[in-house]
Each structure stands twice: as C-alpha cells, then as structure tokens.
Amino acid sequence: MATRPRKTATAKTRAPAEEPRKGQRRLDAVNSLRRKILTGELPPGERLREIALSEQLGMSRTPIREAFQTLAAEGLVDLLPNRSVIVSVPDKSEAADVFTVLGALEGLAGQLACRRMTADQIEILGELQDDLALYFEKRDRLSYLEANRLIHEHIIDCAGSTSLTLVWRLLLPRAERARHVTTLDHERWAEAYEEHREIYAAIAARDEVLIKQLLEAHFINGIESMKKKEAENRAKKRSEIYAEVTR
Numbered sequence: 674m675a676t677r678p679r680k681t682a683t684a685k686t687r688a689p690a691e692e693p694r695k696g697q698r699r700l701d702a703v704n705s706l707r708r709k710i711l712t713g714e715l716p717p718g719e720r721l722r723e724i725a726l727s728e729q730l731g732m733s734r735t736p737i738r739e740a741f742q743t744l745a746a747e748g749l750v751d752l753l754p755n756r757s758v759i760v761s762v763p764d765k766s767e768a769a770d771v772f773t774v775l776g777a778l779e780g781l782a783g784q785l786a787c788r789r790m791t792a793d794q795i796e797i798l799g800e801l802q803d804d805l806a807l808y809f810e811k812r813d814r815l816s817y818l819e820a821n822r823l824i825h826e827h828i829i830d831c832a833g834s835t836s837l838t839l840v841w842r843l844l845l846p847r848a849e850r851a852r853h854v855t856t857l858d859h860e861r862w863a864e865a866y867e868e869h870r871e872i873y874a875a876i877a878a879r880d881e882v883l884i885k886q887l888l889e890a891h892f893i894n895g896i897e898s899m900k901k902k903e904a905e906n907r908a909k910k911r912s913e914i915y916a917e918v919t920r
Contacts, residue, residue, distance in 0.1 A: 698732050702740035705730055710749050710760055711849055712815065717762040721750065747846035763850060769896045771847045776892030778841050779825065783884035785832035787876060794831050795877055801827060802873045809866045817862075822849065824869065828876070828888075861898040868894065 706726070709715040721741070723734045730737070741758050744750040751761045790798075801824045808817035829841050868891045875884040 698736040699739045699743075702726075702730060702732060702736040703743045706737075706740055706744060707747070707749060707846065710744070711846075715760050717760050719760045721758040721760065749846055749850065768847070768850075768899060771844055772892040772896045775841070775844055775848050776889040778837060778844075779828065779892070780885040780889040782829050782832035782834070782837055782841070783872070783876065783888045784881045785834060785837075786828050787879040787881045787884055789833050790831045790876065790879075794827070798824065798827055798831075798873060798876060802869065805866065805869055809862075814862075818849075821865075821869070861895070864894060864898075865891070 706715070706721075715721070723737050726737050727734045741750060741752065745752050745758075748767075749761055751759050753759065801820060804820040805817060805824065808814075808820055829838055832838075868887065872884065872887050872891065875887055
C-alpha cells in the first residue's frame with residue numbers, strides 16, 4: 674500500500690506559531706525604547722525615526738510602529754499630525770499629579786500588604802531591600818532604580834488587589850521617568866533610600882497606619898524634590914542672564 678505523501682505546512686497553519694513571535698518583537702521594541710527614554714539615552718524632544726530604530730534594534734518597522742502606539746499611551750512619546758514621533762517633554766505639573774495619585778494607591782497597597790503578606794513574601798522584600806542598600810552604597814543609579822521598581826511592584830503584588838494593580842501599572846511609566854530625574858539629586862536620593870528602610874521596617878512589623886503614612890510621604894517628598902530642582906534651575910538661568918548683562 675502506497676504511503677500518503679506528508680502534507681506540507683501552509684501559511685495558514687503556520688500563523689499561530691508565528692503570532693507569538695510577532696507579539697514578542699513588539700514587546701521587545703517597547704521595552705527597549707522605554708528603557709532608552711527613561712535613562713535619557715533618547716532625550717526629551719528627540720525625533721524617533723522608524724528606519725533608524727529598526728536597523729538599530731534588528732527588527733522590521735512594524736513592531737517599531739506598534740511600540741510607538743504603546744509608548745504614546747504611556748505618555749513617553751508624542752505622535753504628531755505629520756506622522757512624526759518625538760520623545761515627550763516631561764510636564765512637571767503632570768508628574769506631580771501622577772506622584773500624588775501613586776502615593777495614595779501605594780498607601781492603600783501597603784495597608785493591604787501588611788494584612789496579607791506571608792512570611793516568605795516579607796523575606797523577599799527584605800532581600801530586595803538588601804539589593805537597594807548595595808546599589809546605593811555603590812552609587813549604581815540604574816541598578817538602584819531597578820531594585821526600587823521591584824520593591825514597589827512586590828508591595829503592589831502582595832496587596833492582592835487586581836483593580837489596584839491595573840491602575841498602578843497604567844501610571845507606572847510616567848512615574849518612572851520622574852523617578853529617574855529625582856535620583857540625579859544626590860540629596861533626594863539619600864533621603865529616598867532612608868525612607869525605603871523605614872517602609873520595609875513598617876511592613877515587617879505589619880503596622881498598617883505607619884506604612885500608609887510612609888508611602889504617601891515618600892511620593893510627596895519626591896514632588897517637593899522636583900519643585901526644588903525646578904526653582905534651582907530657574908535661579909541658575911537668572912544668574913546667567915545677569916552675568917551676561919554685566920559683562
């Protein structure tokens with residue numbers, strides 16, 4: 674009996690296997706461009722060109738174009754009417770608003786986490802706090818910021834609220850950009866590190882009242898740091914103008 678020839682895969686049957694790879698390319702593009710924007714490698718106002726980025730990231734223009742849509746929703750890029758894309762210029766008032774809302778969200782998350790965290794989850798938080806201390810002592814800013822992000826994310830996850838997590842993740846990219854700016858101020862960086870030590874101690878003690886106060890204050894202090902930095906920049910510009918006039 675003759676054997677039936679093996680069927681070759683058609684484009685239609687291959688599509689399901691290719692789709693995850695397509696989605697992964699888009700995710701890779703989003704993560705790469707987001708990181709470049711948050712670290713300042715792609716500065717505010719810079720125009721993003723599909724062709725150049727596709728060559729740089731080693732992928733087609735389609736995932737780059739799709740990544741622009743995601744980053745626009747996160748407020749990290751602006752899509753202009755002429756189809757140009759630029760890195761958005763941070764709005765100080767918007768950053769302050771985001772920090773205020775996140776402070777309230779994380780204050781609630783801290784309270785829920787105090788009630789619901791297991792001993793193992795508290796131990797993991799302690800390990801992350803150790804990482805934070807290590808990177809602070811080494812002045813490794815980018816690693817510190819990643820450890821900082823993981824700490825906040827762990828507290829949110831341990832709160833066990835799906836609705837809270839969804840809102841928090843929507844606001845996170847906007848807050849991350851402002852957080853990168855505040856750690857450039859060494860004085861604020863040191864203050865934020867000390868605040869994290871207090872936050873960990875409060876959670877370990879399961880003190881719901883204190884953790885709410887500490888997390889809300891953590892973000893309020895970040896707002897004050899941004900305002901202080903902005904005032905210093907204005908003063909510096911005025912001094913430069915006066916110096917130019919008196920020459």
